Amino acid sequence: MNVAIWTTIIINGLCTGSLFGLVSAAFSFQFGALRMMNFAYGAFVMVGMYIMYAGMHHFGLHAAAAVPILVVLYFFVGYFLRATLLKSADPNVQIIITSGVALVLESVVLFIVGALPRSLLAGIPPTWKIPFAGGILVISKLNILTFIVSSVVLIGFSTFLKRTWLGMTIRAVVQQKEAASLMGVDPEKIINAGFGISFVITAIAAVMISLQFVLEPTAGHYYQLIGFLVCVIAGMGNLKGGFYAGLLVGLISTMANIFAATWHDAILFILFVIILTFLPNGVFVSKKSISRAV
Amino acid sequence: MQNAKTEWIGDWITPKNILVCVLIVPVLLIPFFYKGGAALLPMHLVIMVASYIVLAQTWNILSGLTGMFSLGHATFYGLGGYALAVAMVKLKLNPLVGLAAGIVLSAFFGLLLGAISSRLTGFFFTISTIALAQVIRTIAMQWTPVTNSITGLKIFRPIVGRVYFFYAAIAMAVAVSIFFAYLRRSRMGSMFVAIRENIHLARSLGVDVVKYKTVSSVIAAMIASVVGSFITYYIQVVDPNYLSPIISEKIIMVTIIGGMGYAWGPIFGSVLILLEEFIRGTLGARYAPLASTLYGIILIVFMLFKPNGIVSINLKRSFAMAIRALTPQKEK
Numbered sequence: 001m002n003v004a005i006w007t008t009i010i011i012n013g014l015c016t017g018s019l020f021g022l023v024s025a026a027f028s029f030q031f032g033a034l035r036m037m038n039f040a041y042g043a044f045v046m047v048g049m050y051i052m053y054a055g056m057h058h059f060g061l062h063a064a065a066a067v068p069i070l071v072v073l074y075f076f077v078g079y080f081l082r083a084t085l086l087k088s089a090d091p092n093v094q095i096i097i098t099s100g101v102a103l104v105l106e107s108v109v110l111f112i113v114g115a116l117p118r119s120l121l122a123g124i125p126p127t128w129k130i131p132f133a134g135g136i137l138v139i140s141k142l143n144i145l146t147f148i149v150s151s152v153v154l155i156g157f158s159t160f161l162k163r164t165w166l167g168m169t170i171r172a173v174v175q176q177k178e179a180a181s182l183m184g185v186d187p188e189k190i191i192n193a194g195f196g197i198s199f200v201i202t203a204i205a206a207v208m209i210s211l212q213f214v215l216e217p218t219a220g221h222y223y224q225l226i227g228f229l230v231c232v233i234a235g236m237g238n239l240k241g242g243f244y245a246g247l248l249v250g251l252i253s254t255m256a257n258i259f260a261a262t263w264h265d266a267i268l269f270i271l272f273v274i275i276l277t278f279l280p281n282g283v284f285v286s287k288k289s290i291s292r293a294v
Numbered sequence: 295m296q297n298a299k300t301e302w303i304g305d306w307i308t309p310k311n312i313l314v315c316v317l318i319v320p321v322l323l324i325p326f327f328y329k330g331g332a333a334l335l336p337m338h339l340v341i342m343v344a345s346y347i348v349l350a351q352t353w354n355i356l357s358g359l360t361g362m363f364s365l366g367h368a369t370f371y372g373l374g375g376y377a378l379a380v381a382m383v384k385l386k387l388n389p390l391v392g393l394a395a396g397i398v399l400s401a402f403f404g405l406l407l408g409a410i411s412s413r414l415t416g417f418f419f420t421i422s423t424i425a426l427a428q429v430i431r432t433i434a435m436q437w438t439p440v441t442n443s444i445t446g447l448k449i450f451r452p453i454v455g456r457v458y459f460f461y462a463a464i465a466m467a468v469a470v471s472i473f474f475a476y477l478r479r480s481r482m483g484s485m486f487v488a489i490r491e492n493i494h495l496a497r498s499l500g501v502d503v504v505k506y507k508t509v510s511s512v513i514a515a516m517i518a519s520v521v522g523s524f525i526t527y528y529i530q531v532v533d534p535n536y537l538s539p540i541i542s543e544k545i546i547m548v549t550i551i552g553g554m555g556y557a558w559g560p561i562f563g564s565v566l567i568l569l570e571e572f573i574r575g576t577l578g579a580r581y582a583p584l585a586s587t588l589y590g591i592i593l594i595v596f597m598l599f600k601p602n603g604i605v606s607i608n609l610k611r612s613f614a615m616a617i618r619a620l621t622p623q624k625e626k
Contacts, residue, residue: 037417039365085594091417092363093597096550099365100593103543107586221539225428228421266432269425276422277413 004135009254015143017250018150019208021243023223024230025154026201032236033174034194036086037094041202042224043102048074048206049215050109053120063207071203078199082192102220110217117214146208153204154243160197161239170194222265229272233283245283314561322464325457337460339571341528344463346567348470348521350548350560352514355474357546358555359483360510361490362411363420366427367545370400370515372434372537374522379447379532380440389451389527396519403430404515408508415493424539431537446533449526459528466524467561470517475557477513486510487555540586547593553605562604566592 023045030036048070055066085097130137161167172180173187173194181187209223230249234241252271256264275283324336353367374396381392403426410422434441441447477483485506488496497503526532535541544567552563570585577584600606 031417085598093601095363095365095417095420096546097594097597099543099546100590100597102590103593104587104590107583107590111581111583111587221428225425228425232418232421262436263432266429266436269429269432272425273410273422273429276418276425277410280414280418 002135003133004137007132008137008139009258010251011137011139012143013251013254014247015140015147015250016254017247018147018243019205019212019246020226020230020249020253021246022150022153022201022208023205024227024234024242024246025157025239026198026205027224027227028231028234028236028239028242029157029198029201030195031231032238033170034191034198035089035174036082036195037091038098039095039224040098040101040105041227042220042222043105044074044077044199044202044220045206045209045223046215046217046220047105047109048203049120049210049219050113052207052210053118053215056120067204067207070207071200074199074203075196077196078202079192079196081199082195083188086195106217106220113217115217117216119214120210142211146212149204149208150243150246153201154239157201158239166190166193166197225269225272229268229275232272232276232280235281235283310558314558325460334456337456339568341456341459341463342571343564343567344467345521345525346545346548346564347467347560349518349545350552350564351470351474351557352518352521353545354549354554354556354560355477355486356511356514358549358559359478359486359490360507361486361493362407362507362511363416364407364423365420365539365542365546366423367514367518368537368539368541369403369423369427369430370518371522371525371541372430372532372534373400373403374519374524375526375532375536376434376441376447376522377519378523378526379449382449382451383447384440389523393520393523396523397516400515400519401512404512405508407511407515408504411507411511412504427537427539427542431534434534434537441534444534446531446535449530449532451527451530459524462524466521471557471561478555478557482506482509544589547589551592551596551603553603556603556605558605559603 027038027041030038030041051070051073052063052066055061055069056063061069081101085101086094088094088097125140125142128137128139128141130139161171169180169185169190170193172183173185173190177187180190205223213219226249230242230245233248234245249268253264253268256267260267321340324340325333327333328336349367349371352370353364356367357363374393377396377399378389378392381387381395382389407423407426410426411419414422435443478487485496485501488499488501489503489506493503522536526536548563548566549560550563551566552561553559566589569588570582573585573588574582596603
């Protein structure tokens, strides 16, 4: 293993990690800011992947045309999900209802498409080969695209929250509902819209995942746990920390894949339980910001 | 306090309890009604329903009474199954040794869960149970020399009539349900409920929160493991599906639709397990995933409109309301 191979591994790990950061961002925002427990989160990622697949392979749409449709669709799905099913503020009720939604989505997809794994793009993805330090760096173009999209979406999202009227209103409602409603804001509508926007991020994450990984009806569980893991390392609601935590998890995941591929999941989730038990506020966050018992 | 005991035995004789006891009698007589092979399917269904009653009662102890909302309850079920299968197939031991090993293993995991719950509550505890369940499932899939990966382990046992399994399952369900009802009214059950209702208040009044949470999860784990061993011995195969999140979701659905925190809850809710077999029987195996769709929809509807489950439906009042709605009103 020379320097070039190690550099390749690290670059690929960081790119996968940026994808994990993107996956966790929507959940982190829903839980940390909106106080919504969304256990149907992985199922929606999975359904988004299958919608991409159906759009490209059955309706013959170009990827560039399928993405906007998916994004708009997901905004309204999120909006109406919050407006109809998730009105309760009780976390246990939210967990049960979203688990029910996940069960419905998974079994419907299983019924329609069957359990056979599929993949969106056939063949080996195009790569760049760069001579470096006596070896050759092999970098997949798709990985670089993923990294760019994830960074742009996350930076764009935090700018949206800080600078635009809707973003500021969402933060206001989250901080103090009553005061916001006295200023002429309808808190319910704003939370619905915030939930819809978090679903837009879910849709983009689903697109980026479907370009790289296989599609399976049970794939949602895995991305949901990855999302939880990244959020827990970063601290709930910490979007910037989420991106760094995603990079870290991506690196660990790539290393685990190389040294002990079969134990990859076990390593990640044991790490998850350990961090959750001993550093429940997250690694990238100070102890004061979020209390342990939510 | 002496009066309390006689009082609550008297409480048991209510119209609802008598009605259910009467309804159970034909179920008990199933092996005598059908002759030969025809009895096998109804008996299999009753065994599955009874095992879900027991599993749901254990989840009810953990989550319904103590308020530790676990989404990984299939772990204990699968551990019991795997312990029995590994002991019988790989180590050539008596099945009872496997059963005991499963109980010990599950008790250990119950302790672990209790230790985690002393540090985490609410949502964070819930996701840690999911992660632990996933770790155990990964081990079952990847530790090929012991667990045979996805294929699972096949057990060879002496032929035992299904009637014995049938009565054993019913006896187990009844025993665990009575145990739950007893626990709910006992001192320890009161401690569990106090922890669920207000953990800080309970702690301030001198309840040893960590101890009772651990006791609750160990009891639930041990009983669930016995069911896992029982079902594995009955079906003669164990595979990673025993540990799948679908099983956990079914257990939760049964308890919540029936009524969380009530002894009758899992008993009413477990009838829904028959729905899957019904769809498979009438529409064919291709439509089997639709059962899960229905489970999800029923769960959502109950959570929105009847969050306390079937137990909370007051038949007398609903009936009176329906009659009043149907009778013509002579106002004005």
